[in-house]
């Protein structure tokens with residue numbers, strides 16, 4: 001059962017999807033309006049997991065595993081995984097810390113339905129709750145979660161800075177904000193080969209596999225190409241009010257984990 005944002009509303013203004021959908025803020029030429037992104041994920045939801053594992057040769061599982069290992073879980077406060085999609089990161093966190101309350105939030109109901117099914121199959125734990133919510137207006141009180149995570153989701157949020165600001169807001173002082181996102185390899189040769197795979201091979205496999213949406217896997221290389229990575233994204237996290245921001249490239253820099261801390265003193 002997926003909870004809606006309004007059911008779980010807690011000291012926070014009601015969602016105004018119209019306002020959030022209105023502009024392609026921070027998105028260069030890629031259309032990242034909420035309506036478009038939500039509809040795209042609704043269409044690919046049934047095949048999302050299979051595509052993910054196929055296109056990354058299952059390395060995505062390793063990337064999430066590395067992310068979970070970097071989480072600083074040192075209290076009994078809950079953890080929030082935003083843009084949780086089909087819930088892989090939330091479920092991986094629950095497996096590492098079964099006694100903690102984990103919330104996975106996403107604005108695409110179709111993705112969350114799959115997350116709920118997987119939770120039932122993969123964990124005995126009742127500790128994960130999935131909630132339908134926009135990452136740009138999280139329906140949680142300030143300082144609620146010891147860790148706030150996002151895997152391959154921030155790039156899709158219309159306004160990156162607003163998404164980061166919300167992650168920081170709901171994180172407890174001293175808590176951690178962690179972002180796992182695609183990045184571009186720095187190594188000459190590999191960078192070009194990766195660019196070719198990402199722009200030419202991957203969209204073709206994606207279109208063939210995800211039959212009903214031809215644009216989804218064209219969107220992937222475009223959105224990665226226009227999204228900040230490395231120091232540029234670390235700087236955006238710092239600008240969002242996080243301190244001690246570090247990043248760790250994975251698999252020759254194809255993905256990167258970014259970690260920041262919410263300062264104890266505001």
Ligand SMILES: C[S@@+](CC[C@H](N)C(=O)[O-])C[C@H]1O[C@@H](n2cnc3c(N)ncnc32)[C@H](O)[C@@H]1O
Pocket residue numbers: 034037038041082083084085086087088089105106107108111133134135136150151152153156157158
């Ligand atoms: C590429 S999927 C990543 C899913 C999952 N975190 C993973 O690791 O596989 C991106 C997810 O972000 C969600 N998303 C994009 N923009 C969002 C927003 N503004 N608010 C909430 N969810 C959003 C999409 O619905 C989608 O499920």
